[in-house]
Amino acid sequence: MSKTESVVVVNNLKKYFPLKIPWLEALRKKEKPTVKAVDNISFDIKSNEALGLVGESGSGKTTVGRSTIRLIEPTNGSIKIHNQDIMSLKGESLRRARKNFQIIFQDPMASLNPYMSIGKSVMHPLEIHNIGSNFKERKEMVLELFDKVNLKPSKEFFNRFPRQLSGGQRQRVVIARAIITNPKFIVSDEATAMLDVSVRSQVLKLMLRLKDEYKLAFLFITHDLASAKYICERIAVMYLGKIVEVASTRELFEHPLHPYTKILMGAIPIPDPTIKRNKIMPKGEIPSPTNMPKGCRFRTRCPYAKKECEDMDMELTDMGSNHLSACPFIK
């Protein structure tokens, strides 16, 4: 996996949220308590590749997505998108760089300005980044894209307002807005989670098509393994702010290595009641992120936990053919 061909390279990304404590206590304690939402995460995505980021809620998936494009400020780490060091950018230059990376949010109902027609919403990025010379040219570009994302007839849609659209249509508008500046990298933050199943597959197909057409690098954040399997070439599994396993989609589904991944796979329902399988169930509850277990973060719930787990780091190691896992005991 050579780094040069990767569009997105993220190394040692950290995002700690400070906890609010009474100021008297803050004076006494030297180290301020934090929630380690994202702790030392590295990944890379090539062009025309979708990396799935799966994990249960609270594992820090969304925080990874937002800090990668600096919608929230990462505590530490290096981010390179399209050979540009994103972490070193400030103010105006960061604003300009934003045309290269975009985000699609989960809730299509809330991610469009209710007082702006959808045509203007999609046109706005063009105005901000000075793409196209005049209104007519920009409108032409928007209409063309509306056709592409199947908002037809595009001329009629141009002047509509978000409240006149269905959820699936709104998500298409949001996708159009993300794609209009011709970005290299798109974060899709649970983009299909709030859509009906029937609409979901259409939107997934649309994203897949656009990915191929624009040679996009996709970070596909989801808790739905089925959607991830459909769209992604590789999948990274997150648990409590750490990536525990990365592998190609096929490899991950066929030979999951990390105990947590195994449990996740075991939770996918099989549409055949005659098949019985030995389910491995996690013990107990997800630990509080303010009070993380020492060593491996999963050891408190892991069915294979041993004494050594207390002292190990959750380093990803290659188990062969680009299959990375953070559990050294299961091969």
Place this chain on the structure above:
Amino acid sequence: MFSEKIGKNIKQLVGDSSGIMFLVGLFLLIIFVVMAVFAPYLAPYSPIKPTGAPLLHPQASHLMGTDNLGYDVFSRVIFGSRMAFSIAAIATVIAAAVGIPTGLIVGYIGGKLDSVITMIMDSVYTFPGLILAIAIAAMLGQGLINISLSIAVVYIPTYYRVIRSQVVTIKSELYVEGARAIGAKSPTILSKYILPNVLPSTIVVLSMNIADAIMTEAGLSFLGLGIAPPTPDWGYDLSKGQQFILQNDWWLVVFPGLAIILIVLGFSMFSEGLNEYLNPNIGEKR
């Protein structure tokens, strides 16, 4: 934005009680606006010249009687609407022009600035309105602009509070984050994404405030802090008229008082109906 909404749904408006309230308010306001605009044509006499014997009862030649100097009360009530409207309008415009941008910017920036400005605004807000206006008016002295200013100061915090609280919620909306994600500058985000979403509630506050401002203005004039006589002004006429109540010269008080009540009622009903109408939660149901 809202004129389109209202135009479309006149029928629905008449259909429910809030709609009727809105229309009655609108009707009252139109009467007063016509009165103010066409005062010279509607008034039978000059409001600042004696036109008959003093303290005449209401009669055909003087519909609302005359005051102790022989001024025609009817003409003074009509011309008084001009003073009420102009002071209320100037005061509201000043208050909105200061309160809205402050609320927008402070709410958007947040942090320490927010705490400090909000504390100042809240301390102004806790003063009883009329007392604060009296204090400022006493300092500034009489005159149209001075009175408007002292009323404006009372209402700046109202705008500030309404706008700031809305901005604080709206700035964490996904579409504002989306605007940041596409690389919009803060001024653009404020003007294109936040302002249109707070404006509907501002319009309601605006019309409510005008009603309040008219009352405050009448109060100030009543206490002799308003416009210099003999300029026609309802509050001043009221204070002059109350000296003659014991002689049973009721028309000196009743007619200017009625004018104040009706115009305030008009604005309140109008704004209440508008509120029902522009409130997005109610709007969604229709």
